[in-house]
Amino acid sequence: MADSQTNLAWSTLLDLAGPGAKHERLIRALRASVRAGRLPTGAALPPSRTLAADLGWSRWVVTQAYTQLVAEGYLDARAGSATRVRWTPDTPSALPEADPTPPAPMRFDLTPGLPDLRAFPRARWGDALRDQARQVTTADLGFPPPGGHRRLRRVLAEHLRRSRGAMAGADDIVVTTGVTDSVARVFRAIRQEGITRVAVEDPGWVQLHMAAREAGLTVVPVPVDRHGLRVAELDGDPAIRAVLTTPSHQFPTGVSLSAERRAALADWAQRVDGLVLEDDYDSEFRYDHRPLSAIQGMSPSRVVLLCSVSKTLSPALGIGWMAVPSRWRRVLLASGTARSAPPVLDQLAFAQLIENGGYDRHLRSVRQRYRSRRAALLHALRTRLPACRVSGSAAGLHLVAHLGDEVDAADVVAAAATRGLRLTGMRTFQVDRQQPAHSLVLGYGNLPDAAVDEAVTVLAAVLQGL
Template sequence: MTESRTNLAWGALLDLPATGAKHERLTRALRAAVRSGRLPTGSALPPSRVLAADLGCSRWVVTQAYAQLVAEGYLDARVGSATRVRWSPDAEPMQPDAGRPPTSPTRFDLTPGLPDLRAFPRSRWGEALRDQTRRVPFTDLGFPVPGGHSDLRRALADHLHRCRGVVADTDDVVVSTGVTDGAARMFRALRAEGIARVAVEDPGWTRLHHVAREAGLSVVPVPVDEHGLRVEELDRDPSVRAVLSTPAHQFPTGVTLTAGRRAALVEWARRVDGVVLEDDYDSEFRYDHRPLSAVQGMCPQRVVLLGSVSKTLSPALGIGWVVAPPRWCQVLRTSGTARSGPPVLDQLAFARLLRTGGYERHLRSVRRRYRARRAALLAALRRRLPACRVTGTAAGLHLVAHLGADVDAADVVTAAAARGLRLVDLRTYQVDRREPANYLVLGYGNLADGAIDDAVAVLAAAVADQSARDRPEVVSDRLST
């Protein structure tokens, strides 16, 4: 198939789903076209600028979709050549789950979101699980109690009080399967109370934005600067009485909400009779000094704290929590079902780790590991990409890299994917994408220490090949520090 034939047939080949973010919809449509054989192996896809013009979307949408499909093995992107289909529907028998993408050929993964899975405390967890299996009363072997086992809720209340300055007792803690589950319950509770609009940080964790919309809420983006959420912007919309924020370590910018804005956020919630949803995102990992206390401790009546073990132990455990005022707790418990919480034995095993100090010993161990890994990544960036500027607090499992005014981050993502390196552009997490983005969000939590320099070498090669062309040299100062 010649490239001209591909372009002529493009309108008939693509069937974009009606829901989802634009780049996700385009990715699904292209994947389906490849798997069905409508885009044959070896056929050339249009240049990203051409397809973006045809679809009436930004070029970023197309480059993100191409990069994802290159990483999944459906497309092949080579410097100086067209992006072509590499996967054939005849390469494997069609199975009931044939829509699942093949194993990624990724060599290095610098996307954020995962802790070091190699560091999972297998022995401690296994010991705790065996101990609780021997000791658990048979009455606890039925369906999980909605809201969580009292042993875990009690242990969490004590741990969060000591380590995060949270003001709560056992009855104020609701066990969930993670932050997403806890946020979804809160969003539904807010909607039932007549609150129809929730403010969110922009950029922010877009998955929770989708969850808010699924609960029937309208999402109102509020910008973030070097001091965190711009709290004064909340007053621009009087109908907003709820806000989702990550004060300890904002995702993805990596900044910390300043003391003045923390106080302003609490004052705003009191003044409008509102509620703050505090996502305690990777708050346990601070490398310049001790972790800051939670905003919840400043106003337990107005702040709902969301947390989980996804960034400290493993997302596979599916254990999270919500610390909420009494007015919300009963609603949060009944909004789940007997089958919606973590397994009872896992709850009891985690409670044992909290009681015996095993969890805090694990945190101290991985905190040292992440501090050293972050330092090694910064050193590699200084050596191989001296023009790159890193912003954000010395904390967490990711950092933000500003590539420079003449580098298009979306192009770098695509070029890196062709070399076996997974990256993510900051614009992935933006609601307002009018500004050009020259930023990458680099996650190092699950990156092997020995792979840091090689991964940055691949990144440097991708940056060298992808200087932005035909674009005005505009630099966003949203992340400047």
């Protein structure tokens, strides 16, 4: 449906009253508006940043709501277009219509995206915060400096050189509130410099795709196969001069970018005067061999390396960072896109945690925890679902369960919800969602060890029922 200002659903009355967190109330309000016809099929929703400003809420609330409604089939987020309503009265959705009976309580959550929150090092983090509160200078109690505190930037540069083979100094580091924040800043900066088209992995993390569109960029999906991003396809569109990729552990397929394609990607960026946004997703958690070095170390003048603590410590901390080529760091700082940062005390506490070895000790501990939980999940899948093929399990906090061509993962997600099992289908992360997906993306990071076998037992019963 062609873009039309008459289809912009920016003035729809939303009933945000009721219990629950803000994003849950927004999901209910948007879903009700779609079903009531106040948001007709094809209507364009406002960008998440715009709606967040109108509501006076954080942008995270809106992006979470949009992502959930895309997964349920109410909305459609396409490359190069607005997020639009796709539901009609004849369209089945991932959730049934509201009825008087309350939904089943969620007993097991196998959705990807969270680390083990029970393993957060509360004592170490609390000690670091108390130490820095006592030691911080009066000058450091002002507004955070653009780009982050110098001490943390120096510590992070050393950490990246040691653990990821990166080539970066303190002046190359920009501290952010997370990978999504980092990506949005870079996207706005490259748009100001005249780059209009960015390649993204398909499937991939939809929130980052949305950040590209909100920055005014056209999103060009590039397929992923067992060797990672199909780098050769970038040459098919000469206007592409930026690419977003997760080479260490591609989300959600779980593959790693091959050595040949890593070299080809660095060569492509050099040839087209382009920029690679390397999301260092799950690089800390590999179970088959030592972590792969970052592409940034191969081509530091052409690669932005994106990192955060959302999978290693907790997303609640809101701490991220990126190693940025000097040319682009100047653009970021000059454009004002690097003005916000985590609180200075949190930055200094994290620096202390790295300096005294507490961060490395925490990573070793949780890596062993995830290795054992992954083994338990793989054993349960082999035992309960022997016909299910698994891939992408060599690293990270999730794996892909292939159910077979005769099974629509959306049906499994909906049926599992009625049994208290929260799942995510591969279709949620695909740019082209016209075809049904036959795979589930199973996250085990925040799943209690004791719940692994029972959760898979419920999944097996759901599949048998279908």
